[in-house]
Amino acid sequence: MSNHLTNLTLKVWRQSGPNDGGHFESYRIDSISDEASFLEMLDVLNEKLIGDGKEAVVFDHDCREGICGTCSLMIDGQAHGPQRGTATCQLHMRKFQSNQEIVIEPWRATAFPIVKDLMVDRSAFDRIVEAGGFITAPTGGAPDANLIPIAKPVADASMDAAECIGCGACVAACPNGAANLFTSAKVAHLNLLPQGQAERWSRVEAMVETMDEHFGSCTNHGECEAACPKSISIDFIAMMHKDYRKAKFKNRRLIAQI
Amino acid sequence: MVELNAKIPAGDIAEKWDNYKSDMKLVNPNNKRKFKVIVVGSGLAGASAAATLAELGYQVDVFTFHDSPRRAHSIAAQGGINAAKNYHGDGDSVHRLFYDTIKGGDFRAREGNVHRLAQVSVNIIDQMVAQGVPFAREYGGLLDNRSFGGAQVSRTFYARGQTGQQLLLGAYQQLARQIGLGNVRLFNRTELVDTVVIDGRCAGIVVRDLITGEIASHAAHATVLCTGGYGNVFFLSTNAMQCNVTAAWRAHRQGAAFANPCYTQIHPTCIPQADDTQSKLTLMSESLRNDGRVWVPKNADETRSADQIPEEDRDYYLERLYPSFGNLAPRDISSRAAKRAVDSGRGVGPLKNGVYLDFSAAINRLGKGVVQERYGNLFEMYERIAGENPYDVPMRIYPATHYTMGGLWVDYELMTTVPGLYAAGEANFSDHGANRLGASALMQGLADGYFVLPYTIGNYLAPMLNKSTPGVDHPEFKAAETGARARYQQYLDIKGTRSPDWFHRELGKIIWDYCGMERTEQGLEKALSELPPLYEEFQKDLRVTGDGASTNQTLEKAGRVDDFFQLGMLMCKDALERNESCGGHFRAEYQDEEGEAQRDDENFAHVAAWEWTGDPMNATRHAEELEFETIHLAKRSYK
Incomplete structure (x- = not known):
């Protein structure tokens, strides 16, 4: 049978809008099944708040299967909470104990301004992808899919990077608010593939420079990898730096000609 | 009065799509920029349609209620995507995929549409590989396939257990490129709350900004709804939490027929x-x-x-x-x-x-x-x-x-019964009949968005060149805006005692118990007697806290639950009227001695398309007869 946790105290960040200063509010959860997910616990809280005539806590969530990347939350100071390789929506209450105080905050990063309560604006990620996180292949002109064989280890490495769900935990966990893990995962996904070679150098340059406009700088803390719900490796950051360095030469025609 | 003309092109089944393309009207590349197309939803169908239309030169506006187009629920598909590539030399062909899909759908889908789906399936794989989708490979570097239910060949392409994610990211990246180039305007965290029909054609949409609560209109020459299915009417489903029927339902209320709502997949x-x-x-x-x-x-x-x-x-x-x-x-x-x-x-x-x-x-x-x-x-x-x-x-x-086969009725061009209003992907009803085969949802979404809509929309727009269309200051837009504002204010003003989620749970229980895996006449009648009083209670006892001028997820949910109530009634009516069992619609009264579904081809080999009359309990049922010219109607047996 499922067990119940009792007497939880939630310290939740409430902020009515981008211009509000924001503050913590404490709420009590008398009892919750350990089978409940963390977000279901917040659902219960919200039902209670509505019952009391109060405004529900705003938080981003959608698939609740750990794949859409919509959910977020700093839980006791950890992005996506205490369980490694797990997004908040897949975190369950059995990872917590009765009588515990749990601090719930939004992603903390200048590049992700708070919209309301626990919801932030992550559209800077979209700007990075729009700058170069694609392969230019307009619909209709593609050659047969088996025309270019791709070695399995290459396809697998590309897939390892492509698993990124774009949740922003890497940025939230980084002391500098850097987006290098996110950006490098997208760069690596495409730069590893034969189809991605034509735009390899312009891609990495455009993406890194757009990233730098919005986010802080990477100083190799490695917090991003630890927080990533898909456990994406910081090796991809090294690969991105290498490609960026090369691109700076290759994209300067005069130097490249020497 | 709704008219159901499927507009299937003439000719042999294998030639219909080519015949259509030879005959369709074209818009000159320089004229395409004079047309605006609205795409609502950014999943596989929406992202691929928007990116392709923008590449062709149309002005495209994309609307999503998510924070980013990449969040759409297509992302959660695990298994794979079918295509008749026959890379394994195991006897696959366009015809076989066509046949399997018709049979899998228990002979309740339209032949012409399904054959086209099978034809373009091969182009999808080419396109997605070109976009950089890291499909699973064999050691020699060629694409790997796996087999899936309902097929005797291996035709499913996959990317680990995250095929939907990888395909969506491919389409999203293509869309992102067009956004970056300025060819697509993206409206994120923006939800459709109404469609506007003027002089018999869709003139645009009314949306609500989910951050500020502002209601605004957008006019366009054509509007495409790629807004997914309605599985969340059951409250508990595998759908994402935000999936809803609102866009499709609001279109239905403006005259778009809703087809086969009782076809849901468990x-x-x-x-x-x-x-x-x-x-x-x-x-x-x-x-x-x-x-x-x-x-x-x-x-x-x-x-x-x-x-x-x-x-x-x-x-x-x-x-x-x-x-x-x-x-x-x-x-x-x-x-x-x-x-x-x-x-x-x-x-x-x-x-x-x-x-x-x-x-x-x-x-x-x-x-x-x-x-x-x-x-x-x-x-x-x-x-x-x-x-x-x-x-x-x-x-x-x-x-x-898990999935809903029913949806907005569309013709061969994916146009609803409202001219200028299209529906693609899970939002339409067209390709899966009464049951969808595994790995076919991704295929249909991308087929519609990449390879069907970009052609058929041109055919509609071409004659509209240099003709004026109503702008957002037209009184109909203003009236729709006023209606939408009143609707959301109303939810706030009820000040009852129950949350939208509470009503949603109660609604879901009724639908699951009586219109779920197994349906009976008695059960459906019970559902139809329980739903109206519960809906009335919703309208009287709903409690939405907060206000309408900033992000308010309780208010958003209220609007969606309202529409689910109305759809739920139509679903039960549709299930009650369809006196046969087929695919996902299993009526306990119609089964053979082995418990298999018993179809009634004589009376029900048709699509049921419902017309809005102001009350879902009194919707009007129209039938589009399904003609099987190529495939012989047979008992769906997997023995």
């Missing part, structure tokens, strides 16, 4: 509900049934743990009832068998609401290593959710709503 292998707080159900890939054995205890009062129950006290009911297919019996049949086992009191788990999917035999036979290699990521996911290790304890599974 997936047999989901993790059962754990407690009353549960907000959604999670699907476990059907591939698990290749090695797992399904069973329940023989006795309803069994108290021992699974490993303590000896073989003679176990009922491997699928192997017993369907010896030839065993644990791989088709989705609908396995689902109903699980329901019967649980209904008989022999369910397992703390709430006795599941059946075992046991891997101990496979682990003994193959070794733990092989099982881990095949299903490792699924086992991990199960453990995260259920808190039990499936290597030691059998998984518990139960069926859950």
